Amino acid sequence: xxxxxxxxxxxxxxxxxxxxxxxxxxxxxxxxxxxxxxxxxxxxxxxxxxxxxxxxxxxxxxxxxxxxxxxxxxxxxxxxxxxxxxxxxxxxxxxxxxxxxxxxxxxxxxxxxxxxxxxxxxxxxxxxxxxxxxxxxxxxxxxxxxxxxxxxxxxxxxxxxxxxxxxxxxxxxxxxxxxxxxxxxxxxxxxxxxxxxxxxxxxxxxxxxxxxxxxxxxxxxxxxxxxxxxxxxxxxxxxxxxxxxxxxxxxxxxxxxxxxxxxxxxxxxxxxxxxxxxxxxxxxxxxxxxxxxxxxxxxxxxxxxxxxxxxxxxxxxxxxxxxxxxxxxxxxxxxxxxxxxxxxxxxxxxxxxxxxxxxxxxxxxxx
Amino acid sequence: xxxxxxxxxxxxxxxxxxxxxxxxxxxxxxxxxxxxxxxxxxxxxxxxxxxxxxxxxxxxxxxxxxxxxxxxxxxxxxxxxxxxxxxxxxxxxxxxxxxxxxxxxxxxxxxxxxxxxxxxxxxxxxxxxxxxxxxxxxxxxxxxxxxxxxxxxxxxxxxxxxxxxxxxxxxxxxxxxxxxxxxxxxxxxxxxxxxxxxxxxxxxxxxxxxxxxxxxxxxxxxxxxxxxxxxxxxxxxxxxxxxxxxxxxxxxxxxxxxxxxxxxxxxxxxxxxxxxxxxxxxxxxxxxxxxxxxxxxxxxxxxxxxxxxxxxxxxxxxxxxxxxxxxxxxxxxxxxxxxxxxxxxxxxxxxxxxxxxxxxxxxxxxxxx
Numbered sequence: 236x237x238x239x240x241x242x243x244x245x246x247x248x249x250x251x252x253x254x255x256x257x258x259x260x261x262x263x264x265x266x267x268x269x270x271x272x273x274x275x276x277x278x279x280x281x282x283x284x285x286x287x288x289x290x291x292x293x294x295x296x297x298x299x300x301x302x303x304x305x306x307x308x309x310x311x312x313x314x315x316x317x318x319x320x321x322x323x324x325x326x327x328x329x330x331x332x333x334x335x336x337x338x339x340x341x342x343x344x345x346x347x348x349x350x351x352x353x354x355x356x357x358x359x360x361x362x363x364x365x366x367x368x369x370x371x372x373x374x375x376x377x378x379x380x381x382x383x384x385x386x387x388x389x390x391x392x393x394x395x396x397x398x399x400x401x402x403x404x405x406x407x408x409x410x411x412x413x414x415x416x417x418x419x420x421x422x423x424x425x426x427x428x429x430x431x432x433x434x435x436x437x438x439x440x441x442x443x444x445x446x447x448x449x450x451x452x453x454x455x456x457x458x459x460x461x462x463x464x465x466x467x468x469x470x471x472x473x474x475x476x477x478x479x480x481x482x483x484x485x486x487x488x489x490x491x492x493x494x495x496x497x498x499x500x501x502x503x504x505x506x507x508x509x510x511x512x513x514x515x516x517x518x519x520x521x522x523x524x525x526x527x528x529x530x531x532x533x534x535x536x537x538x539x540x541x542x543x544x545x546x547x548x549x550x551x552x553x554x555x556x557x558x559x560x561x562x563x564x565x566x567x568x569x570x571x572x573x574x575x576x577x578x579x580x581x582x583x584x585x586x587x588x589x590x591x592x593x594x595x596x597x598x599x600x601x602x
Numbered sequence: 603x604x605x606x607x608x609x610x611x612x613x614x615x616x617x618x619x620x621x622x623x624x625x626x627x628x629x630x631x632x633x634x635x636x637x638x639x640x641x642x643x644x645x646x647x648x649x650x651x652x653x654x655x656x657x658x659x660x661x662x663x664x665x666x667x668x669x670x671x672x673x674x675x676x677x678x679x680x681x682x683x684x685x686x687x688x689x690x691x692x693x694x695x696x697x698x699x700x701x702x703x704x705x706x707x708x709x710x711x712x713x714x715x716x717x718x719x720x721x722x723x724x725x726x727x728x729x730x731x732x733x734x735x736x737x738x739x740x741x742x743x744x745x746x747x748x749x750x751x752x753x754x755x756x757x758x759x760x761x762x763x764x765x766x767x768x769x770x771x772x773x774x775x776x777x778x779x780x781x782x783x784x785x786x787x788x789x790x791x792x793x794x795x796x797x798x799x800x801x802x803x804x805x806x807x808x809x810x811x812x813x814x815x816x817x818x819x820x821x822x823x824x825x826x827x828x829x830x831x832x833x834x835x836x837x838x839x840x841x842x843x844x845x846x847x848x849x850x851x852x853x854x855x856x857x858x859x860x861x862x863x864x865x866x867x868x869x870x871x872x873x874x875x876x877x878x879x880x881x882x883x884x885x886x887x888x889x890x891x892x893x894x895x896x897x898x899x900x901x902x903x904x905x906x907x908x909x910x911x912x913x914x915x916x917x918x919x920x921x922x923x924x925x926x927x928x929x930x931x932x933x934x935x936x937x938x939x940x941x942x943x944x945x946x947x948x949x950x951x952x953x954x955x956x957x958x959x960x961x962x963x964x965x966x967x968x969x970x971x
Contacts, residue, residue, distance in 0.1 A: 326940070350759070362777075515801060518793070541646060574694070
């Protein structure tokens with residue numbers, strides 16, 4: 236039965252083309268996601284609201300305040316003196332931090348003693364809090380150097396930043412975003428491909444036809460592979476051009492890897508579809524298995540190396556983890572096959588495993 | 603009222619019949635909270651790093667010792683050449699290499715400022731920036747000690763004393779777990795309501811409901827009540843898990859939190875029902891709901907603080923109920939913020955919910971007329 240796979244493929248293509256609304260969404264959503272999120276996502280903090288309580292009121296303290304306000308990082312919401320209820324200030328979210336300049340600030344500076352500045356930070360977002368602390372540390376040490384005349388150290392520290400010399404957010408996020416969008420779309424595409432047949436009663440027709448389970452599964456995955464691949468290439472090219480992320484390595488290699496990865500998503504969807512009783516269960520399961528793990532556990536934003544050891548192993552069963560390493564490697568570091576073959580092999584392994592399990596489960600369903 | 607109760611009964615029967623729902627509604631979110639709440643952090647830790655010591659002198663070893671003592675880095679040993687350092691970085695095995703130049707000690711003693719190079723993987727600019735900041739402060743301290751050793755002198759100095767309110771240990775779990783509860787709730791409530799109604803459309807039972815003397819709004823309320831009950835159950839599980847597993851104290855008022863959850867459900871159920879009125883098949887409803895949920899998650903302030911986003915995107919987040927809810931969860935959990943400072947969020951969630959529900963009821967109504 237050589238002709239059966241093409242027959243299934245044909246049937247599935249008809250189905251894809253018939254549902255114009257879904258097709259339109261599958262082709263436009265990835266682009267929309269890329270655009271919206273590509274612009275929205277940046278970890279460069281700026282315009283942090285700070286309140287300054289200046290109990291010194293001297294030219295020296297005003298100079299420090301000027302220094303704070305001259306950065307893009309801080310936006311001074313208010314300069315005041317006296318005593319304030321910090322808790323109320325933070326609860327009403329008028330400011331994220333408060334800088335106290337003590338009454339003896341100017342004297343200490345002039346007489347060469349240590350001046351103590353207190354910085355109270357709303358640390359409910361700890362990441363923001365440590366940034367604020369570091370940044371204010373920078374401001375005060377610059378202020379110090381300015382007052383004492385520059386003191387060159389005994390040796391200098393020269394950073395050499397590889398792969399992303401300006402440390403921009405886009406090169407980090409855009410490849411990750413592509414990985415995220417691809418898995419979300421491809422798992423969604425097939426999550427109902429099988430269960431739909433069950434609910435609409437066409438399953439029986441498939442069962443009485445002489446088609447093998449493996450042919451049905453593969454026939455269902457193939458047309459979507461093309462769809463997912465087209466999506467992938469479009470967002471890769473767009474993301475690269477719009478957000479100025481040049482592809483250092485081989486475009487062809489990224490494209491090949493994309494096919495492997497799209498199939499991972501599709502086979503995940505097929506498996507969910509095969510073992511689910513109803514469409515709604517299949518969809519909920521697909522969502523549970525894709526959205527959060529791919530967003531949170533893949534290294535897309537939150538670094539895997541910072542996770543507790545046990546959970547680092549967990550991130551190793553999330554397919555997006557591997558593809559993010561691959562695509563960042565090729566696009567940003569100019570990696571060739573030599574550096575990424577391990578990740579590619581794992582993805583291929585996952586593909587074969589998921590498809591095999593789907594075929595098995597499908598066969599059991601039949602009996 | 604009797605009619606509404608009849609709808610509620612029917613829904614509960616259906617939910618009970620679907621065995622997989624129990625797993626999807628209660629077990630999956632609980633597991634996700636457990637795993638992701640324990641795993642994710644945006645702290646920078648365990649940066650795999652090495653040293654290339656081209657000087658091998660007492661001074662260079664002192665620098666290396668200071669570098670090894672920083673617990674931010676996982677020190678993996680020394681590399682033998684620049685080529686090796688670069689290759690290891692290309693492979694992703696190393697993210698940072700400190701290079702101490704030849705004649706480092708000799709130059710120091712002659713007063714020529716030698717330069718220590720820091721080779722760093724800048725792919726994740728955020729982590730790279732934080733690592734560099736650390737290295738700078740460590741090396742500054744080394745220099746400071748050496749200077750004090752040779753000649754002590756006093757100059758004016760500014761000492762910054764930070765005080766971290768609400769989260770003194772900068773533990774990111776405190777921030778992430780309440781946010782995660784919100785994320786898990788949005789996924790289930792929106793999806794379940796959207797799929798439930800469209801399914802009735804697809805199998806034709808909605809038509810039957812339409813010919814009964816049931817009004818559009820009664821049907822909607824009857825559909826919302828059971829899912830709201832499920833949602834509150836889910837939320838309670840989340841609160842207990844946060845308490846028992848992650849030991850996250852709820853500093854604010856629990857009744858206020860529940861009232862806010864109610865308002866949030868109004869908006870997510872409204873969204874789900876609205877999606878069901880603009881789609882014809884479960885597949886379409888799923889696609890629309892799926893994308894709306896992804897946008898809601900990404901633009902909620904959970905991943906990236908909203909004030910970091912460009913202004914036009916910030917305006918977009920104003921119609922996102924999850925944005926308000928995550929904010930409310932964090933405020934009440936961590937800062938015990940009273941309603942006085944949260945009424946804007948409450949009003950926003952309530953009005954988004956009412957707008958969507960009224961819109962959906964009108965669309966139902968139209969189809970009957």
